Amino acid sequence: MNKIKVLLAEDEASLGMIVTESLESRDFTVFHAVDGEEALQIYQQEKPDILVLDVMMPKKDGFTLAKEIREENKQIPIIFLTAKSQTSDVLEGFNHGGNDYLKKPFSMEELIVRIKALLNRVELKQNVESLKIGNYTFNHTKQILTFNQEEVNLTHREAQLLFYLIEKKNEILDRTFILNKLWGNDDFFNARSMDVFISKLRKKLKKDENVQIINVRGFGYKLLC
Incomplete structure (x- = not known):
């Protein structure tokens, strides 16, 4: 190797x-x-x-x-x-x-x-065409989430946030890191905005009950699947 x-x-x-x-x-x-x-x-x-x-x-x-x-x-x-x-x-x-x-x-x-x-x-990223999240398939390039052949379009920021969650699947995604990376800084207003995007992703992933995005208070979020 x-x-x-x-x-x-x-x-x-x-x-x-x-x-x-x-x-x-x-x-x-x-x-x-x-x-x-x-x-x-x-x-x-x-x-x-x-x-x-x-x-x-x-x-x-x-x-x-x-x-x-x-x-x-x-x-x-x-x-x-x-x-x-x-x-x-x-x-x-x-x-x-x-x-x-x-x-x-x-x-x-x-x-x-x-x-x-x-x-x-x-x-x-080299295998980004077929990322699996439970029974969902996520195409990061096209920003599309698919469940039983039903496609849902994601915004650019939703797609980026979901990608980082998948990358740290079953581990904690650091809140400060992702705020700085996607929002530019970790101030109060951006933190509230990120919470809104997390809520949107939860709704789009709710068809598979084995997929969850949980809050880890004081640290960040965790994608469980």
Whole structure:
């Protein structure tokens, strides 16, 4: 089985070494760059499976690097590393094509979980034509939910929300993550809007009693099926 190739762009030498050694000890192949220009060169040469990019780097920052790579590759997963005080980086990161973010300091276990989750998401999207939810079939590309040959059209946001629920099926979908990802921030009004979309999805999935979207108070939602 081929090793997962990770491009790590991190200019802080000690952190870069720790992350590299930790990932390699878990059977990842890691290419470590110390600035944005070196990271772009490695990306073009090695074609990694996933990018882990520090936001603040010399020569080319993480946002600029991600934007350039996104122009030619829409699919590769990107995780941004941000300083704890840089809360604005979270939203800007998503706007520049990021899929996830980690605030420093972070644990290696959390980074590895997020890497694997994003790679699983890429694999899931490749088979998105026939996603099963109980007795429903969900076509994410066409935004159609089918039950016994009866089709229901979903809005773009409903389809995106359902996709993330399916990806975390029988696990908790983090409320803050999905609000930042689909609504842009996790303020009170967006949270109420998301609750409305969850209610709409529940109605559209009610024909199969074995399919449920439950609230996990204080954490998020869980799709059970």
